[in-house]
Amino acid sequence: MHILLVEDDEPLALSLASAMRTRGWRADVSGRGEPVAASLLKDDYDALVLDIGLPGIDGLETLRRIRAQGSFLPVLMLTARDTVEDRVTGLEDGADDYLVKPFAISELLARIRALVRRHEFRRGESIALAALRFDAGARRAYIGERPIRLSARECIVLQYLLLKTGQIVPRDQFAALIPGWDAATSDNALELLMSRLRAKIEPGGVRLRTVRGLGYLLEPIAPA
């Protein structure tokens, strides 16, 4: 994983970079927004972590510039402000996600992983979570090198859960996802499907949680 981290607060930038490097990621740090566009052309990054409050051109302007030069790189915005305006502006200008300071490092890393996974999936690559791997093109799942047998519905559900790793997926979203299911399909049927899927994928070091009354959540067993 190769991350470009743009953060003007030096201690925070060093902390984050060091936490990423501990996990075997490569992290380049920039204190300003101006050189970012050029850096992206020069190096191949997996994601950009961009602070909004930068000296010179701010994070939002930096984001506009790199999107204007045609980059689809996943971007996670950091902000010290969490008013509605900041959120809306950031996401409208092409940020994929945002995080409000002060965040937990595990949260930041999980968000970056999720962004990268989604981005790779869009490029037709396989998605991996712990030992679980899903080949989007072939619609096949593996734990390590061992393939696991999934029904068509389980495939759709797993793919969606992998895209939303770490986020709660509401029940009604599954109903919309699965052909032949609708809002009238009972929660019991969905729970049955989930428990079968759970038995198949949890040996891969992931956990498929039921969030009481709301939906389901797929996460690695040992995050960060």
Place this chain on the structure above:
Amino acid sequence: MSGPARSGSSSLRRVLLVWLLLPLIGLVPLTALLVYGLALRPALDALDHALTDTAVALAQIIVIDQGRATLPLSEQTARALRADLIDETAFAVGDPQGRPLGGNAALLALAPSVPAGQWQFFDATLEGRPVHAAAHGHPCGEPAQICTIVVAETLGKQAAAKRAALLGALVGAAAIALPLVGLATFAVGRALRPLRRAAADVESLTPQRLEPVDARGVPREIAAFVHALNGLLARLRLAASAQRAFVSDAAHQLRTPLAVMRVEAAEALTAHHAPEVHASLERLHAAAERGSHLAQQLLTLARAEGMSLDPSMPMRPLDLESLAASVANRWLQPSLDAGQDLGFDLEPAPIDGYATLLEELLGNLIHNAIEYAGAGTRVTVRTRSTAGRAVLSVEDDGPGVDAQEVDELWQRFRRGRDARGSGSGLGLAIVADIARLHGATATLGPGESGRGLRVSVSFALAGTGDRRAS
């Protein structure tokens, strides 16, 4: 608002009324007396004239024969002279020696001696009844001789005249006094009304809402005071917003160093470290988490106050159901880490509100449950719409809070007596503040099963009236 004028303090209204109405108390009876006198005098004069007419008629009947006066009065004439519809009348004529020539001898005895050609009026009692009488000295016979003629009548007509005059005086006085009192009271009330309205405006101000008092329609004398007050309010507003800006700014500034502390403490805990520093690192990590939460809460409080003052940020329609679902992601992991089962029981509950503040409100309720309910408990977030209200509640089946602690819990910086967690106690105060800003009511009590704690916030459903708190 309690009475504006307490005992010992002066009332503008009272001073004005006293100075306007005190002269009336003296002048109105005086006027009445004057009217009474003026109306009565002619009536009494007319009555006296009637008496003198009878006396003059009697004088015509006196005959002087060889120096002796006689009164050749027939019974018919006497009756004619005494005729009266209302009063009983009597007359008497005496010769120069005081001997009665005719009429009522007892009346003659009452009469004073009157010089010739003169009249004298007097009151007396005749046969046990009060009478008014006229006595006349009538020259008879020799130049020095004087006959006395007396005519008397009871007081019926006189009393009637007095009653009529009194009635006139009273009606006249009332006709002056009543409109004056009414007008004075009305005028004073009307003149002071802008002052009362301004006072009510000032009374309705709160530290969160320091709007200027409306000076339109306020009289010049009071307007100066209202303008001075508005000047003070403007300075207060400025000071309050400067303070809010300071708190908000300080909290923002804290965020980045706090982020560093959180990251470093978490990293140090996961890295290899000497066992003797482990406890220190854990405490450092917990302190960084708590500091982060506290900074977030201070920001929320500052923003809640700011939003309530900023008309450019109106409330927007939203659904508590989707709002609750959206905060689920953020709170699931902390709840799992605390060994709790965080669940949701959501139904549509549309309201108008500030989404960021409501997310903060719900976050604080869930955080509260994480801090105080303890491991192994079920925490349930619920949204409902019933009977015109949209209710958001967070319930746990933990140890709960005893009744006397409930009120204290709402106080800023107060914590449950057996508080274990890292909460600063700001949480419920923030919930109360944000609820108040939305015109919602927050209640705190045991959970459905009678155990644990449930905090409910009840909003007006969207489209059911004004939700903006005053």
